[in-house]
Amino acid sequence: MEINELQEKIAAMAEEFRQPMTEFLSDLIRIQSYTGHEKPAVERTLLELKQIGCDEVWIDSAGNALGRIGNGKRTILFNAHLDTNEVSDDSQWPHPPLEPVIEGDVLYGLGASDCKAGVAAIVYGAAILNKLNLLDDVSVVVMGATLEEDAEGFALRSLVERDLLKPDCVLLAEATDLTLRRGHRGRCEVHVRTKGKAVHASTPHLGENAILKMAPVIEALEAMNGSLPTHPIFGDGTQVVSLINGPHTPNSVPDWCEVAIDRRLVPGETAESIVEGIRAVVEPMGASVEIPVQPVLSHTGLRLDAPSFYPGWLVEENDLVVQVGKLTYQALWQQEPVVDVWKFSTDGTYSAGAAGIPTLGFGPQEEVYVHTALDQVNLNKVVQAAMFYALYPVIYQQVTGAKPN
Numbered sequence: 001m002e003i004n005e006l007q008e009k010i011a012a013m014a015e016e017f018r019q020p021m022t023e024f025l026s027d028l029i030r031i032q033s034y035t036g037h038e039k040p041a042v043e044r045t046l047l048e049l050k051q052i053g054c055d056e057v058w059i060d061s062a063g064n065a066l067g068r069i070g071n072g073k074r075t076i077l078f079n080a081h082l083d084t085n086e087v088s089d090d091s092q093w094p095h096p097p098l099e100p101v102i103e104g105d106v107l108y109g110l111g112a113s114d115c116k117a118g119v120a121a122i123v124y125g126a127a128i129l130n131k132l133n134l135l136d137d138v139s140v141v142v143m144g145a146t147l148e149e150d151a152e153g154f155a156l157r158s159l160v161e162r163d164l165l166k167p168d169c170v171l172l173a174e175a176t177d178l179t180l181r182r183g184h185r186g187r188c189e190v191h192v193r194t195k196g197k198a199v200h201a202s203t204p205h206l207g208e209n210a211i212l213k214m215a216p217v218i219e220a221l222e223a224m225n226g227s228l229p230t231h232p233i234f235g236d237g238t239q240v241v242s243l244i245n246g247p248h249t250p251n252s253v254p255d256w257c258e259v260a261i262d263r264r265l266v267p268g269e270t271a272e273s274i275v276e277g278i279r280a281v282v283e284p285m286g287a288s289v290e291i292p293v294q295p296v297l298s299h300t301g302l303r304l305d306a307p308s309f310y311p312g313w314l315v316e317e318n319d320l321v322v323q324v325g326k327l328t329y330q331a332l333w334q335q336e337p338v339v340d341v342w343k344f345s346t347d348g349t350y351s352a353g354a355a356g357i358p359t360l361g362f363g364p365q366e367e368v369y370v371h372t373a374l375d376q377v378n379l380n381k382v383v384q385a386a387m388f389y390a391l392y393p394v395i396y397q398q399v400t401g402a403k404p405n
């Protein structure tokens with residue numbers, strides 16, 4: 001099929017699917033799905049994956065919703081997460097957060113922009129692929145991901161390393177406003193601790209005060225800003241002392257003090273390089289350094305606890321995944337896409353940052369509404385994103401030399 005003819009067929013099919021796609025998205029918004037409690041949203045997604053005709057539908061150990069179209073050896077993974085951040089004050093919302101409200105072309109509701117509209121777009125991208133029978137030697141796996149808000153990449157790591165799904169590339173339907181994204185900074189939590197000697201606060205000269213020992217350490221940590229690793233696209237790494245803790249005994253000299261640091265990373269920094277860099281500064285002052293373990297429990301009861309380290313990543317602009325993304329965009333809309341990087345972190349921290357799997361972002365949602373009371377998505381953009389997800393695997397097959405049909 002010629003690409004023009006295909007473009008028209010995909011556009012028509014996406015328009016045909018507008019209604020069921022909107023209903024699916026509305027259902028997802030009605031279902032509360034905070035991190036670790038995604039089960040009802042996962043079940044709803046599995047139902048939709050069955051309805052669009054997936055060849056296989058399943059739930060993995062970490063409780064991700066999964067559906068496969070096609071039987072090709074190579075796998076393209078479509079990823080968008082089902083969990084949302086929590087509403088702090090719903091009186092700030094123009095409509096109740098769990099009530100999908102459509103005004104004109106815009107659908108409001110919690111998670112519309114992060115990331116349920118992305119889930120609707122990838123499910124219906126796969127639906128178009130299936131209906132038009134466009135897959136040849138590539139399979140598409142659709143992933144309604146869990147645990148992303150609290151521990152991005154953890155559920156994807158489990159799918160790849162525990163359940164052994166090995167994608168050749170990953171597409172992330174996070175907010176990009178229909179532009180391509182090829183990376184983001186990483187983040188890491190670091191704990192720095194000083195030790196003292198506890199005595200009664202009435203005889204401080206007999207003890208050692210861990211809080212006083214921490215004071216110059218905090219100054220030194222702040223002073224590291226400006227000499228952290230830097231990157232031509234992402235700029236400087238940063239670190240902020242964000243929490244302080246100690247024994248909750250006001251009448252003793254404290255024998256320990258701990259601060260938490262929020263560190264933002266550029267691609268290439270590792271857990272070891274971060275700990276080493278901070279240790280070199282604070283160890284001579286008597287402080288110790290570690291990356292804490294983040295406790296993570298899936299809705300299936302699986303513990304995924306792991307160090308609170310989320311590497312940054314950047315895929316080269318001439319990488320195959322970006323090239324196919326550009327060709328797909330050009331074929332659909334006859335213009336060059338904007339190619340950029342994200343401000344926030346995504347499941348790409350695992351796929352590209354840790355596992356080195358080529359990864360690309362493309363989503364209908366707009367970043368400005370993410371985690372706000374104005375959470376919303378433009379439904380025309382959701383239809384357009386579904387078109388992108390339908391055509392991308394076809395172009396991928398062409399460019400990578402699938403057998404001619």
Ligand SMILES: [Zn+2]
Nearest residue numbers: 081114115174
């Ligand atoms: Zn997100």
